Amino acid sequence: MNESTLEVSKIGWRFDNSYVRLPDMMLSKISPIPVKKPKLIILNHELSKELGLDFSTISDDYIASIFSGNLLPKGSESIAQAYAGHQFGHFTMLGDGRAIVIGEHLAPNNKRVDIQFKGSGRTPYSRNGDGRAALGPMLREYIISEAMHALGIPTTRSLAVVKTGEQVIRETSLPGAILTRVAASHIRVGTFQYVASQGDIKTLKALVNYSINRHYPDYKDTDNPALTLLKIVLKKQIELVTNWMRVGFIHGVMNTDNMTISGETIDYGPCAFMDVYNPETVFSSIDYHGRYAYFNQPGITKWNLLRFAETLLPLIDNQEDKAIKIAEEIINGFDSFYKNHWFRMMKKKLGLFGEESEDENLINTLLVWMNQNKVDYTNTFCSLIDEDLLKEKPFQDSIFLNWHKQWKKRLKKNKQPTESSLSLMKRTNPTIIPRNHKVEEVLKAANVNDDLTLLYNLLKVLKKPYENQLNAITYKSPPTPSNKKYQTFCGT
Numbered sequence: 001m002n003e004s005t006l007e008v009s010k011i012g013w014r015f016d017n018s019y020v021r022l023p024d025m026m027l028s029k030i031s032p033i034p035v036k037k038p039k040l041i042i043l044n045h046e047l048s049k050e051l052g053l054d055f056s057t058i059s060d061d062y063i064a065s066i067f068s069g070n071l072l073p074k075g076s077e078s079i080a081q082a083y084a085g086h087q088f089g090h091f092t093m094l095g096d097g098r099a100i101v102i103g104e105h106l107a108p109n110n111k112r113v114d115i116q117f118k119g120s121g122r123t124p125y126s127r128n129g130d131g132r133a134a135l136g137p138m139l140r141e142y143i144i145s146e147a148m149h150a151l152g153i154p155t156t157r158s159l160a161v162v163k164t165g166e167q168v169i170r171e172t173s174l175p176g177a178i179l180t181r182v183a184a185s186h187i188r189v190g191t192f193q194y195v196a197s198q199g200d201i202k203t204l205k206a207l208v209n210y211s212i213n214r215h216y217p218d219y220k221d222t223d224n225p226a227l228t229l230l231k232i233v234l235k236k237q238i239e240l241v242t243n244w245m246r247v248g249f250i251h252g253v254m255n256t257d258n259m260t261i262s263g264e265t266i267d268y269g270p271c272a273f274m275d276v277y278n279p280e281t282v283f284s285s286i287d288y289h290g291r292y293a294y295f296n297q298p299g300i301t302k303w304n305l306l307r308f309a310e311t312l313l314p315l316i317d318n319q320e321d322k323a324i325k326i327a328e329e330i331i332n333g334f335d336s337f338y339k340n341h342w343f344r345m346m347k348k349k350l351g352l353f354g355e356e357s358e359d360e361n362l363i364n365t366l367l368v369w370m371n372q373n374k375v376d377y378t379n380t381f382c383s384l385i386d387e388d389l390l391k392e393k394p395f396q397d398s399i400f401l402n403w404h405k406q407w408k409k410r411l412k413k414n415k416q417p418t419e420s421s422l423s424l425m426k427r428t429n430p431t432i433i434p435r436n437h438k439v440e441e442v443l444k445a446a447n448v449n450d451d452l453t454l455l456y457n458l459l460k461v462l463k464k465p466y467e468n469q470l471n472a473i474t475y476k477s478p479p480t481p482s483n484k485k486y487q488t489f490c491g492t
């Protein structure tokens, strides 16, 4: 179906599709499969505005038709993208198995974004999947991706969730839904792996140039575009994973197909935020060996970048030996680059300016204490900001008190006023994260009772994660200890 009425043309879509012009092997031109009875569950008004889209004169039913793929807007050219990926270390051919990019929209600031439906039916890459998605996981992605955005962490965004009016069969029968994902692009490390695996150097070159033009146009004219791209992506991914570490985010499925070239967080399947500080935390039910545990995330980022570098070798230099040497040099820089970046971030969490010899030890001592005493990661840093909270029991421990004294002593060496230090800590340490038990509560109410009030309440507090929202106490409290380990499930 095509856009037909005047009202719909007022929405403000500005499609300018470029990926679809890339070589055929990289995509399939297909449309979303219409659904029975689309119903709008949530529309992201703030994001709509940012994108220059106005739905204020459009009925919910019409909006639901659009975001279910039943009514494609004019200018859309829908595609499923081919990609490959190392999943838990094993190479597989993949692709958008249940997602379709309906086009690239230009926001008023000319920022180009992919508009993608997730759960819009089977594609040539679906393998044995049904191409569909369930309401719970789509709302979960909506909540967590929007929380990440508010936390200031690069991420894909969520524009809308609609129910399809159809059931999807998982372990039980669940209401089906489609999420509209907005991303700088969906180019992944896995996209490069796919093209490289086909041995098509010309297409690989086209993909490198396309990626630079689209994401890093300032670096358009360098001698060695592939090398330039590798360096930029390394930097972007280090910044990203440092941000994850900062807020205790555990991605859960850092396969190479879930690592973007844009540096945005993508794929909110099994992710979750750590509450009690334990570097070995894993939430994903299928991550048996802790490959994607909290403390492994930087190492896996490096591993994925190495896979990325491998795909670029033929373009880095004609001579393989030479290309490997050059790429290795860059990847070998990861460790110290990450460490410095992480260290600077941790200093911000503690409000430290300048450099003192005791800094590293101060940070590590606190982390070890947090781990041994099973304290809440987020709230511990909040307690350093708000001294009243330090009256709580875990902080009466002598090791902590001694650490606190050392920290205070170190703060005096800041050549900045106390207010600057406090303000730095407040900007770096969130008070509110999407806590797993709160997210579960919301999803249960939405799924079982069709009640969206809890969802709206949660989304509201998550919008201002660095503010001391006095009325948000229930969102700040860690879950009451339970014997049942919190688990997340992938791709549902």
Ligand code: AMP
Binding pocket: 094, 095, 096, 097, 098, 099, 125, 126, 127, 128, 129, 130, 131, 132, 133, 253, 257, 258, 267, 269, 490, 491, 492
């Ligand atoms: P993910 O775990 O979301 O990164 O998905 C891994 C791969 O499986 C991707 O290629 C997805 O498109 C595909 N996939 C996940 N769920 C489904 C589904 N229900 N139907 C078809 N393909 C799927």
Ligand code: MG
Binding pocket: 257, 258, 267
């Ligand atoms: Mg994925």
